[in-house]
Amino acid sequence: MTSAVLDALGVDERRRAEYRELAASGALARVVRVDRDVVSVLCDEGLLRVATLPSDGLIVGDWVALNDKGATRLERRSELVRRAGPHHDQRQPLVANVDVVLVVRALDTPVALDRLSSFLVIAHDSGTVPVVVLTKSDLVDHVEAEVAATSAGLGGVETLAVSTVTGSGMDELRTRIAGRTIVLLGESGAGKSTLTNALCGREQLATAEVDDKGQGRHTTTHRELVVIPSGGVVIDTPGIRAVASFGDGAGIERSFADVVAVATRCRFSDCAHDDTPGCAVALALEDGELTQQRLDGYLKERSELDWLEQRMTDRQRSSEQGRGARRRGR
Ligand SMILES: Nc1nc2c(ncn2[C@@H]2O[C@H](COP(=O)(O)OP(=O)(O)OP(=O)(O)O)[C@@H](O)[C@H]2O)c(=O)[nH]1
Ligand SMILES: [Mg+2]
Ligand SMILES: [Zn+2]
Structure with missing residues (x-):
């Protein structure tokens, strides 16, 4: 069975087999947008709106089998997850079945690298590959130096510069995303929707100018998946400045592999990297192998x-105590 729509959405034989096993009454489809009680899906029949419950937990990028009652979710091969905020412990899945996370930043506004590295951490947590995309390269000089500084400041992450005005870097980006599912993350006004439109070749999504302070206007309010004619799928998202990880530390270890490599040479395995004797990190800071910024990040x-x-340990303990008290009370 071939289908242009499903192929463009990135279907593969494993996915088709999974769908056949369910023997669903309706089509194989991919979620392109989620509203309160309706999800929009793309399938062979085009764009459909399907009633669902928030408890179904569908997110953009999910593959589903449609049926009389709604949609059954197929296996998530990857899931990009964040916490609601730095001091929150709720797990928020953002998008599913993503291959590459594009961390988008406008070259004409200063940005704190630690904000960008938070996106790299959640990308690595989910096993996806992060790539930094510096937009608006038409507005600044020394683009190559910016690319090099950003990459170095983020531990050597792959970094591209693009301009939707001159088209510079766009072919390279198209090649990088062909055949994959990409999600764009970054602050409001960074140019995520403009980039998505440029990749689409049409004005699919609304965009807006940044204000006179250089701030974005939170123009995009929903995550939305669009198919790129040159190949690949892009999920545009509302602007966010940074994210907090809900991972187990693996994403941090990968995002800061340079820092971790130095820290393994410290004399004590629980070294706090301040004034501890035999601290390899302190030495690396002195001789310039590591920057203070990387360590602080x-x-x-x-x-x-x-x-x-x-917080999770405390929660578990109090719920165990609660269960114990109920048992004793019986
Ligand atoms: N000069 C120039 N301007 C750009 C470029 N890309 C985007 N812009 C402008 O940047 C502004 C913000 O772009 P958007 O695409 O709306 O930004 P966004 O990241 O989607 O913002 P939110 O939806 O609020 O998160 C718009 O005025 C765009 O025209 C570029 O390559 N060059
Ligand atoms: Mg937008
Ligand atoms: Zn140390």
């Missing part, structure tokens, strides 16, 4: 995760 991510781990 790493420690910030670690401390947020430590907070989460402590």
Whole structure:
């Protein structure tokens, strides 16, 4: 069976087999947008709107088998997850079945690298590949130096510069995303929707100018999946400045592999990397192998995760105590 729509959405034989096993009454489809009680899906019949319950937990990028009652979700091969905020412990899945996370940043506004590295952490948590995309390259000089500095400041992450005005870098980006599912993350005004439209070749999504302070206007309010004619699928998202990870630390270890590699040489395995004797990190800072910024970024991510781990442990303990008290009370 071949289908242009499903192929464009990135279907493969494993997915088709999974769908056949369900023997669903309706089509195989992919979720392109989620509203309160309706999901929009693309399938062979085109765009359909299907009633669902929030408890179905469908998110953009999910594959579903349609049926009389709604939609049954197929296996998620990857899931990009964040926490509601730095001091929250709710797990929020953002998008599903993503291959590459594009971290988008406008070159004409200054940005804190630790905000960008938070996106790299959740990308690595989910096993997807992060790529940084620097937009609006037509507005600045020294684009190559910016690319090099961003990549180095983020531990060597792949970094591209693009302009939707001149088209510079767009072919490289198209090649990078062909045949894959990409999600765009970054702050409001970074140019995510403009980039999606440029990749689509039409004005599919609304965009808006940044205000006179250089701030975005939160123009995009929904995550939305669109098919790119040159191949691949892009999920545009509302602007966010940073994210907090809900991972187990693996994403931090990968995003800060340079810091971790140095820290393994410290004399004590529980080294706090301050004035501890035999601290390899302190030495690396002195001789320039590591920057203070990389270390601070790493420690910030670690401390947020430590907070989460402590919170989860406390929760578990109090729920066990609650169960114990109920048992004794019986
Ligand atoms: N000069 C220039 N302007 C750009 C480029 N890309 C985007 N812009 C402008 O940047 C502004 C913001 O773009 P949007 O695409 O709406 O930004 P966004 O990231 O989707 O913002 P939110 O939806 O609020 O998260 C618009 O005025 C765009 O025209 C570019 O490559 N060059
Ligand atoms: Mg937008
Ligand atoms: Zn140390």
